[in-house]
Amino acid sequence: MAGVYKLEIAESVEDLKPLLRSQKSASDKERVQLLYLLKSEQAKTVQAAAELLGRHRVTVQEWLRLYRQGGLSSLLSHKRRLGRQHSIPQWAQDALNQRLQQAEGFNSYGEICQWLESQLGIVAPYKTVHQLVQYRLKASPKVARPISAQQSPEQVETYKKNSVRIWQC
Structure with missing residues (x-):
């Protein structure tokens, strides 16, 4: 049957x-x-x-x-599903993470792209690098704020003291 x-x-x-x-x-x-x-x-x-x-x-x-x-x-038993491979391998992510932890860091994501290509030989689009650094590594490029040469430290302290009073009102 x-x-x-x-x-x-x-x-x-x-x-x-x-x-x-x-x-x-x-x-x-x-x-x-x-x-x-x-x-x-x-x-x-x-x-x-x-x-x-x-x-x-x-x-x-x-x-x-x-x-x-x-x-x-x-x-x-179930087969392990791997999914798509990362475009930036794990060893490169580890190296980038170590470099991001250093004091000098990077000035931009574009600079990170250039560093990956020159130091590690990995060509990655800007968007991929941004998502990796921002969301997976939970880091960001360290960009120093520009300070005017004409700025005096006394004026900065005065401003900080006065601005605190304004917010407390």
């Missing part, structure tokens, strides 16, 4: 019930629930189990293939 699965589930219904309750993730719970439905004969076919779980038949068949190949441990 088409659609009837040919799989011997080693665990008993009594073993699957506590295993089902102990699962932390929804994905693992669904996979154990699949075994439970088939073992307890609440679902007689793969299609019926897929409908009860709200999954596509091919997904359920893939789960059963994993169980057939490696048992319960294979069914509940």
Whole structure:
């Protein structure tokens, strides 16, 4: 008969019930629930189990293939998803972070881009460097404020004292 699965589930219904309750993730719970439905004969076919779980038949068949190949441990194991690689490698990020911690620092993000290219050989767009430094490294270029040569320290102190009084009013 088409659609009837040919799989011997080693665990008993009594073993699957506590295993089902102990699962932390929804994905693992669904996979154990699949075994439970088939073992307890609440679902007689793969299609019926897929409908009860709200999954596509091919997904359920893939789960059963994993169980057939490696048992319960294979069914509940997940591949680590890496995502896209960073355009600036970790070793370069570490070197940049050390350089940002130094007293002289950088004057701008453009200067950081030039430093990356000249010292480390990494060409990175301005936007990438800005996001790396600002959001991931939680740093910023150290730009000194310009001070007028005509400015006297006494006038600065007088201004600070008077401006405090204004804000306290």
